[in-house]
Amino acid sequence: MSKIEKVVLAYSGGLDTSAILKWIKKTYECEVITMTADLGQGEELDGLEDKALSTGATKAYVVDLQEEFVSDYVFPMFRANAVYEGGYLLGTSIARPLIAKRMVEIAVAEGAQAVAHGATGKGNDQVRFELSTLALAPHLKTIAPWREWDLNSRTDLIAFCEENGISVPVTKEKPYSCDRNLLHLSFEGGELEDPWSEPGPGTYQMSVNPEDAPDKSEVIVLDFEKGNPVALNGQALSPAKMLAALNELGGRHGIGRLDMVENRFVGMKSRGVYETPGGAILQRAHRDLEGVCMDRELLHLRDTLIPRYAEMVYNGYWFAPEREALQAFMDKAQETVTGTVRLKLYKGGVYPLGRKSPYSLYNPDLATFEKDEVYNQADAAGFIKLHGLRLQARQPFLNKIKG
Structure with missing residues (x-):
């Protein structure tokens, strides 16, 4: 060269x-x-x-x-509900x-x-x-x-x-080796290299200790359109301003702290401390809204793909064709994820209180425990019997194996 x-x-x-x-x-x-x-x-x-x-x-x-x-990287990733190894956002x-x-x-x-x-x-x-x-x-x-x-x-x-x-x-x-952006603040090195050591006082800077958070909870309302948050407490915000506002709220209530040992792509385990106050609120609200307006089988299929998508992001394949193709699926699945979520923030926790959507698939007439005119409970007997046929057919062979 x-x-x-x-x-x-x-x-x-x-x-x-x-x-x-x-x-x-x-x-x-x-x-x-x-x-x-x-x-x-x-x-x-x-x-x-x-x-x-x-x-x-x-x-x-x-x-x-x-x-x-936020608009072209964080929000597409959150539309996919990407979480690496169960915790890292x-x-x-x-x-x-x-x-x-x-x-x-x-x-x-x-x-x-x-x-x-x-x-x-x-x-x-x-x-x-x-x-x-x-x-x-x-x-x-x-x-x-x-x-x-x-x-x-x-x-x-x-x-x-x-x-x-x-x-x-x-x-x-x-x-510490630190990385900070609108989504999070991370810490590695120092006493964190011993996975048994408690993080020192120099870590956790975006949020208060949950024990020191306000004793009074705070209720917020988030509006979504096609999987993206668009308004906070009725005020429309740009993507970056939305995440900044959620960071301030989450930090005040000690939300979004994570201490984990993860598997690096290069083959070793490493320990990191992460703060993602706004992202933790956003992820919880988004997931809750999906429950009311996403078809069951679509949601279940999407959930099987979350670990793979998260690995693509973690391992550096953002510009790879498989991530781009999977993003198209994720975005298609978000077409009806429009609505509003009401949440309570309290001492490190995010608690959904209510959700509504113009695309809601929730039918109170079907879900009620009171008397209804639309669901014949006797139909459940045949449903269970049909689904149990393969289990029933297997039983004689199990007895032979055990015998």
């Missing part, structure tokens, strides 16, 4: 990418352009452009992608394809020969970034310093930054 003259680096301003910016310039003797995706990190972005330039970048992009992130996973997409777009516009990321050789993010790049711009080379350099620990990185006059926000007292 021809000499690399220009690289676009996915840059957060944290320990890893700060060291990487300087390392790439030294190692490849090339121009480095940074790209920072504003996905709702807030104050973490303050001064980031100046920091990148002072560290050696020739150009620094800070791109506001909040609305695109995929806050880091779903951000990576969008970051990669914007990084590739800038690389093409700037005439760069390569892109770079700060993901380690042990993690999932390297796979997510690079599979996305291969799907969108396979001609670009990817530089992954964690797989090349001899800085083999966070301690080494801190020392490298100190030697090169780079200020970093990570200390030995708070050695």
Whole structure:
């Protein structure tokens, strides 16, 4: 491959990418352009452009992608009810394809020969970034310093930054690797590497401890259209503003905390602490509304596909044809998921109180325990008998096996 003259680096301003910016310039003797995706990190972005330039970048992009992130990535994923291994709402996973997409777009516009990321050789993010790049711009080379350099620990990185006059926000007292966006905040490293250790006081920043949450519950109302939340307490909100508002509500009531050991795509188990206050509310409300307006067999079929869809997102296959095809199915299944859910928020819990939909399949005349004129209970005897035929036919053979 021809000499690399220009690289676009996915840059957060944290320990890893700060060291990487300087390392790439030294190692490849090339121009480095940074790209920072504003996905709702807030104050973490303050001064980031100046920091990148002072560290050696020739150009620094800070791109506001909040609305695109929620509308085109988070909401499609939530329409699929994606949950990884029973708990993780995929806050880091779903951000990576969008970051990669914007990084590739800038690389093409700037005439760069390569892109770079700060993901380690042990993690999932390297796979997510690079599979996305291969799907969108396979001609670009990817530089992954964690797989090349001899800085083999966070301690080494801190020392490298100190030697090169780079200020970093990570200390030995708070050695967490964090990822924050509008959907969540995650923590890895430090005492969390021992799965028996309780998370330290530096974790959980988006939400109060449920024990310290208000003693009075709060009731909210969410309106949905085709599986997407469109209004909160009667007020129409854009996707990003909706998630931000739900984060504030969930954080106030200690909602959305998760501490789990998960299976990484690269083959190892890892322990992470996640906060997803708004996402937890959204997922619970959406699931509850589906109960009243989705056909039984469609819902059951969709549920069998949730783990597969979640794996696609977790493993980095957002731009793969199988995820796109499965998304079409998920969205088709959401055509009637329109309506309203009323929920109570209280000390870490989200409790649906009521739901209604213009497409409701709930028939009170059928469901009632009182006298009705539409359901003949005697019909159930034949239904049960027919469904029991195969079980009944099997019984003699079971007796022979046991005998």
